[in-house]
Amino acid sequence: MMLPAPPWLGVNYWSRAGGPRMWADYDAETVAEELDTLAAHGLNTTRSFFYWPDFMPEPGRIDEAKVKSFLQFLDQHTERGLGTIPTFLVGHMSGENWDPAWRGGRDLYTDVWLVGRQSWFIREMVERVGGHDAVVGWLVSNEMPIYGRPDTRGGPEDREVVSAWAELMVSAVRAGGGTQPVSLGDGAWGIEVTGADNGFHIRDIAPLVDFLGPHVYRMEDDQSRQFLTAAFICHLLDFADRPVVLEEFGVTSAYVSDVNAAHYYRQVLHSSLLAGARGWLAWNNTDYGHIADQDPYRHHAFELYFGLTDSDGRPKPALGELRDFSRVIDAVDVAALRRPPSDAALLVSSYLEQRHPLTPAADGPFVFRSLRQAWIAAWEADVALDLVRERDGIDGEHRLYLVPSTKALLAPTWTRLEELAAEGATVYVSYCAGEHAWQRGPWWAEMNRIFGVEHQLRYGLVEPVSGQVELTVAQPFGDLAAGERLTFTAAGTENSRSYLPVRPVDAEVLLTDAEGRPALLRRRVGQGAMVLGTYPVEHFAAMTPGVNPEDTARIYRALAAEAGVRTTATVHDPLVHAEVLEHPGGRRFLWVLSQHAEAVTVEMELAGDLQDVVSGEQVDPGRVALDAFGVRVLRMTGQR
Numbered sequence: 001m002m003l004p005a006p007p008w009l010g011v012n013y014w015s016r017a018g019g020p021r022m023w024a025d026y027d028a029e030t031v032a033e034e035l036d037t038l039a040a041h042g043l044n045t046t047r048s049f050f051y052w053p054d055f056m057p058e059p060g061r062i063d064e065a066k067v068k069s070f071l072q073f074l075d076q077h078t079e080r081g082l083g084t085i086p087t088f089l090v091g092h093m094s095g096e097n098w099d100p101a102w103r104g105g106r107d108l109y110t111d112v113w114l115v116g117r118q119s120w121f122i123r124e125m126v127e128r129v130g131g132h133d134a135v136v137g138w139l140v141s142n143e144m145p146i147y148g149r150p151d152t153r154g155g156p157e158d159r160e161v162v163s164a165w166a167e168l169m170v171s172a173v174r175a176g177g178g179t180q181p182v183s184l185g186d187g188a189w190g191i192e193v194t195g196a197d198n199g200f201h202i203r204d205i206a207p208l209v210d211f212l213g214p215h216v217y218r219m220e221d222d223q224s225r226q227f228l229t230a231a232f233i234c235h236l237l238d239f240a241d242r243p244v245v246l247e248e249f250g251v252t253s254a255y256v257s258d259v260n261a262a263h264y265y266r267q268v269l270h271s272s273l274l275a276g277a278r279g280w281l282a283w284n285n286t287d288y289g290h291i292a293d294q295d296p297y298r299h300h301a302f303e304l305y306f307g308l309t310d311s312d313g314r315p316k317p318a319l320g321e322l323r324d325f326s327r328v329i330d331a332v333d334v335a336a337l338r339r340p341p342s343d344a345a346l347l348v349s350s351y352l353e354q355r356h357p358l359t360p361a362a363d364g365p366f367v368f369r370s371l372r373q374a375w376i377a378a379w380e381a382d383v384a385l386d387l388v389r390e391r392d393g394i395d396g397e398h399r400l401y402l403v404p405s406t407k408a409l410l411a412p413t414w415t416r417l418e419e420l421a422a423e424g425a426t427v428y429v430s431y432c433a434g435e436h437a438w439q440r441g442p443w444w445a446e447m448n449r450i451f452g453v454e455h456q457l458r459y460g461l462v463e464p465v466s467g468q469v470e471l472t473v474a475q476p477f478g479d480l481a482a483g484e485r486l487t488f489t490a491a492g493t494e495n496s497r498s499y500l501p502v503r504p505v506d507a508e509v510l511l512t513d514a515e516g517r518p519a520l521l522r523r524r525v526g527q528g529a530m531v532l533g534t535y536p537v538e539h540f541a542a543m544t545p546g547v548n549p550e551d552t553a554r555i556y557r558a559l560a561a562e563a564g565v566r567t568t569a570t571v572h573d574p575l576v577h578a579e580v581l582e583h584p585g586g587r588r589f590l591w592v593l594s595q596h597a598e599a600v601t602v603e604m605e606l607a608g609d610l611q612d613v614v615s616g617e618q619v620d621p622g623r624v625a626l627d628a629f630g631v632r633v634l635r636m637t638g639q640r
Contacts, residue, residue, distance in 0.1 A: 003181055003211055003243045004083075004136055005335045008279035009326055010045030011038060012248060013084070016286040016311060019294060020051050020093050026069035032076055033313055034285060039080040041319050042326030045136060046084045047247070047281050048073065052091055053100045056121050067128050074134040083136035085281075086129065087185055088122045088169075092147035095300035108148045109161040119172040126176025138178055139185035139247075140169040143215060145198045153189075156355065158199025166200075170208050181210035185247065188214040192353040193236050195364025206240040211279070213247030216268075224376050224548035224595060227264065231271035232375050236348070238276055239389050245279030246272050253287070253305035253316070262317040263629040269325045270593055270631045274579050278335060282322065287311040324614075328633050331613040332589050337581040342384045343565040345398040346374055350390040351408050363408065366435050373542035373552070374404035380553035380574035382567060383560045396420055400563035401427045402556070405539035407434040408443035418450050422526030426563035428555075430533035431500035433462050435493045442500070451532040452506030452523030462498035465490045469535060471511045471519045478558025486511070486551040488535065491543035500534040507532070520555070531559065549574030568636075569606040576602050576626070580636070588636040589613065594626040601625045610634040 014020055015034060017027035038046070048070075055066050070086075077084050091098060106114040122140070129135060141147065145154045154162070166184055173182050184205060191197040193214070206212065214237065216230040234244050249268055251261045269280060288297050288304045289311030297304045304311075308319035328334075351359065352367040378385050385402070388394055390409060394401070394416050401420060403409070406429060417427045429451075433440050440462065448454050457463075469488040473480045490497050502518055511520035513535070523530045537555070541547045553574050560567070568588075569578040575595040582588050590610065594600055603622050604610070610619040613633045626632060 003245070003279060006044060007329060007335050008045040008083075008085070008136070008245060008281065009322065009329065010043045010047070010082075010281050011285040011308060012281055012283045013046035013048050013285045014288075016288055016290060016307075016313065019288050019291055019297065020049070020090070020098065021054070021294065023051055023054050023066045023069050026072065028072060028076070031073060034309070035076055035080050035082060037309060037313060037315060037319075038285065039082060041315065041323040042330075043322060044082060045281065046077070046082065046285070047087060047139065048084045049087045049090045049093070049142065050125060051093075051098065052089055052121070053098055055125070056100055056117075059102050059117050060120075062121070062124050062128070067125075070129060071132065074129060074132045077134035078132075082134065084134055085137040085139055086125070086135060087139040087142050088125060089118055089141035089144070089147070091141050092143045094296045094303045096296040097147050097150055108144075109158065109165045115165060115168060119168050122169060122172035123176040126173055126178040130176060130178045130180070135180055137180045137211075138173050138182040139213070140166070140173075140182070141185045144184065144186050145189060145200060149198075154198035154200065156197040156199065159197075159201055159204070162199040163201070163204040166205055167208055183209040183211050183213050183245075183247075185213060187248070188212050188233070188237060191364060192239075193233055195352045195366070195368040197355065197361070197364070202237065202240050206242050209242065211243040211245050212237050212240060213245045215248035216246065217249070221545035222548050223546070224380075225372065227267040227595060228271055228376055228379065229372065230268045231275035231277075232372050234272045234277045235275040235375070235387055238387055239392065243279065244277050245281065246277045247279075247281050248283045249280075250283035250306050251318075252302045254302040258317045262321050265318045265321040266325075266631055267593065267595070267629060269321065270591060270633075273329070273334065274339070274581070274591055276339070280325075282308060282318075285309065286313065327614050332581075332633065333583060336583055337589065338584070339384065340568070340580060340582050341397070342386045343398055343563070344378070344383050344400040344402065344560060345386045345388045346371065346378070347394065347401055347403045347409075348387055348389045349403075349406060349409055353389075354391060359408075360436060360438055362436060363434070366407070369542040370405035370432070370536075370538045373538045374402055376548060377538065377541070377550070377552035378402070378556050379577050380549045381557040381560065382570045382578050383556050383565060384567075384579055394420065396423055396425070399425055400559055400565050401425055402559075403427065403429040405430050405432040405536040405542070407432050407441075411445040414445040414450060418525060418530065421528040421530050424527035426529050426531060426559060428531040428533065428559050430536055430538060432536035432539045433495050433498050435496045437495055440495050448505070450523070451502075451521065451530050453502040453504055453518075453521060453532065456501035456503060462495060463501050464494070464498050465535070466497065469540070470514050471535070474509050474512050477510045478561035480554065480558045486554055488537050488540050488551060489544050489547065491540045492536070496536060496539055496543075499536075502532070502534055529562075569604055571602050571604060573600075573602055576600065578604065590634045590636050592624055592626065592632045592634065594628075594630050596626070597628055599625070599627050599630070606636070608636045609638045611637055
């Protein structure tokens with residue numbers, strides 16, 4: 001099932017008149033005012049919630065007065081040209097789990113009677129409201145890993161029961177007559193995305209649902225990671241062949257100024273669009289200062305201030321960012337836009353998403369951090385990436401494969417990588433011993449032969465490094481000239497803060513460290529090359545606060561040049577990213593995103609003319625002006 005057009009752009013919605021208890025005394029006048037504000041800012045969708053204890057006060061009874069209020073809520077949406085996505089089992093919300101009084105401690109996944117009651121509730125609610133024009137989709141629950149397993153947030157032991165529960169809940173939507181797109185509302189926090197197993201596996205869930213909905217609230221120690229992690233997570237979901245809706249994201253004014261909140265929204269909206277998201281639901285529509293004595297806000301006070309409007313309904317600057325974004329997505333027909341095929345790929349190790357026998361659970365999040373940092377470095381280098389999952393096999397469609405700070409791949413994968421190099425690809429692999437001491441070292445096959453080296457590792461030991469790591473270009477490489485220097489900060493655990501000592505045999509040395517030891521080597525293989533980095537530069541950066549931009553981007557830019565990776569647009573500034581999306585009709589649009597904290601003017605390397613998609617003004621490619629943390633979306637016209 002395809003998602004409706006235009007794409008969903010809106011908010012997660014509770015009225016400021018009551019929050020989760022809004023249905024107990026429905027304030028239609030306040031709701032109308034709130035919906036008017038959203039519609040006036042170009043939004044078209046809300047995500048709404050059935051507060052389960054109110055809507056189902058007894059195991060076999062629906063509160064029809066609450067249903068009547070919800071139907072009025074739906075009518076108010078229709079009057080304003082808005083749609084809504086109801087969420088059934090709530091359940092978890094904003095720092096508290098809300099049980100119906102009759103649950104009696106039964107397990108939400110495994111108790112047959114309680115699973116039946118959930119299914120019954122969903123079917124009954126769909127029968128009552130599902131025929132309304134305002135209902136555009138369905139969500140089963142809200143962050144079910146927290147509600148179903150509040151103490152542990154789930155684990156691998158839950159996989160089978162979670163998948164069975166999910167299938168039954170989706171079936172209940174269809175049994176009630178619901179034809180709209182449906183998903184789970186689980187947050188997409190499972191092992192294929194985060195490396196941590198909570199029982200919700202995307203590979204199990206994707207065949208059951210019509211879209212995937214990540215919830216992203218990250219607390220980072222680096223500005224680029226803060227801005228770009230939501231986009232990276234959206235991109236990680238690409239393998240599942242389902243539309244991605246950024247179902248929850250946002251900031252509380254308790255933690256961030258209004259100006260910086262607007263910067264965050266702008267960056268996340270546009271970067272996630274480039275990464276494949278085709279729907280956005282901010283958390284959330286309003287602040288709740290007038291009900292600060294009501295749970296959950298009484299004990300989670302920061303939850304009072306996630307709104308795009310304040311407690312009196314006045315818009316915050318972040319709402320203006322959604323208004324501006326709506327104008328852009330309308331102008332470019334975003335639902336039809338696609339990323340052009342890329343010549344470069346990031347290899348996602350199977351150790352992110354799979355607990356191979358006798359492998360530590362910590363290996364998954366370790367892989368996530370290295371992959372994310374590599375993705376950010378490629379972003380800084382304007383090297384657009386496809387994500388290729390080892391578990392699904394590695395195609396031969398790319399000129400450059402990046403395998404960053406990798407402790408482990410499957411043994412057959414090394415054979416495949418060498419085959420790809422022989423066929424003309426450049427394969428880059430950087431070493432990492434791993435973060436923990438259990439079987440510390442490279443789980444690689446045929447390392448010496450494949451890379452044309454003899455490693456000099458000592459059993460049971462690592463070769464530690466500390467402080468600044470300075471690498472020098474030994475011979476011209478891509479756009480790096482001999483003698484240029486790259487600098488990295490060693491970071492990580494006592495195990496991972498180390499390098500791989502090697503002696504070149506059939507490899508040429510491209511970079512050396514301060515002691516003259518090989519830091520980057522290339523072995524020619526057939527028509528391509530295997531490139532070995534002896535320092536885990538991506539891991540170092542991933543573990544360093546405030547590190548971006550950093551010099552891994554320079555290595556990636558050089559690798560891309562050596563591999564013949566084709567680019568449409570480039571900015572030689574790591575804090576400014578340029579990327580092109582294409583329309584099937586032939587139109588092309590250029591995104592230029594700045595992470596500079598001040599206004600800048602940049603020069604684009606591209607053939608053709610540029611026109612601002614909203615204002616229509618002609619833009620000189622040699623002087624593209626960007627505000628602080630600014631974004632420009634430009635139509636590419638003509639050829640120069």
